[in-house]
Amino acid sequence: MRRIDETAGMPADEPFGIRSAPNQVRTADGTTLFVRDWGEGRPVLFLSGWTLNADMWAYQMEPLSRQGLRCIAYDRRGHGRSSDPGRGYDYDTLADDLAAVLAALDLSDVMLVGHSFASGEIVRYLTRHAARRIGRVVLVSPAAVPYLTRTPDNPVGVDAAVFERLREMLLDDFPGWAETGADAYFVPGTSRPIKDWTVRMMMQTTLQAALALSRIQTATDFRGALAGIAVPTLVVHGDRDASAPLDLTGRPAAALIPGARLAIYEDGPHGLYFTHKERLNRDLLAFAGAVP
Template identity: 60%
Template structure:
């Protein structure tokens, strides 16, 4: 038995269709919340949601995307269709329904593609926290508020030159002022555990995929939580237009909120997730 096969049969791992093993955590009982992590992050980003929400009676599931954290890096499948299928494999393996999907940053696109590809039979509602993939980032004739492709190309060149330095140059603005160096390093270490190949491929699809039509077809309750000081995914580029396209969407803007609200404003984020999930499953 090869290493990947052994890994996929261990507790805490789910094997998906192409024999990639995904690491997951499953804490608590009750109404299920499934957390999808931001770009290059993994399930380790969610304890400040999962622990308090378990104490409030929720079941909290988080998993490492392929090529991230403790999951396999198969060298392929770094596209939204495959990532959506991976999410379906996790929900199916754990036999989850009535789920509230909570996605940070890049994961907004995963959630939208999941609903487009697999429907909402398992999903009660969605929470998009600091969305950074939706609705469409690239500037085009019919998307004049997007960003020029040259900006994305320059950032990708930085990543391919030195990903640690790319992270360091953006670390302070990711979090709120006064965030400790220890907390910043915690996130940087998590990001550097991701496969660079996966990081590059996901960066490319994030900056080039148009989700506008898919967002408009979503018919489940949706909550967008976004900070007005988010330098990684500005509110007017992603959060506000994403909420506007969702038929049953609402937007909560956090004054002074940054991309790292899951840490800096965890108590408020948790309260909003809990209230929304209870409403969706009432």
């Protein structure tokens, strides 16, 4: 297997990306992505979880941008303030969107930080585009890796019928489903306004995108790709994650990535980027090399 830390340069057909406005990048297929870019210093690019957008990272980007890091995040196609092209909801296109943002901002030595679904985007980017622009990777509450569906060679996975029932509920009442799951996404004592804010963010994602991303997340096998990652990698996972249980995703993913470090957050839920923000911010600063 080709190691995905190559530095020989990007292929001639590196995805087109231009900065079409101060907060916009246009991709090769004409999709416009909303991009937020705060601070100066080593670049950290945040990728959002399933149906979330750049706003979810506010409690990382604001403090870290004051502590020597350039913090960047964008809304995935069909999410938030980005355009709704009605297509491209596959890992190859999403990886190309990430490559377009990196190229448009001319970023290098980037620390990629991805939450939940975005773990798959990051792995596919490294597989598809190599790691010339990437210095480090942080997978926060990964929910797409290594492989979620139960098969004969993946007995710890979840039966595919369970995921189909989930998508039926989304198709029937997406807002109601999101509201019902808000408590388990955080921890007891999390404020009602934070839960409402998160649900509102999810509702800024098209139903088409939500369903398509759910399908590829549960059907894609990243086990072989994880074994080829050769950039320093930190996996952060809570031991009370109801959305992506530690032993299904974070722990086996860290075991498959050579040299990866697993940080387990006690009482950490899926939404630990908010509930455990102080610890996460310290870990991100340290892993970026911004503090001793």
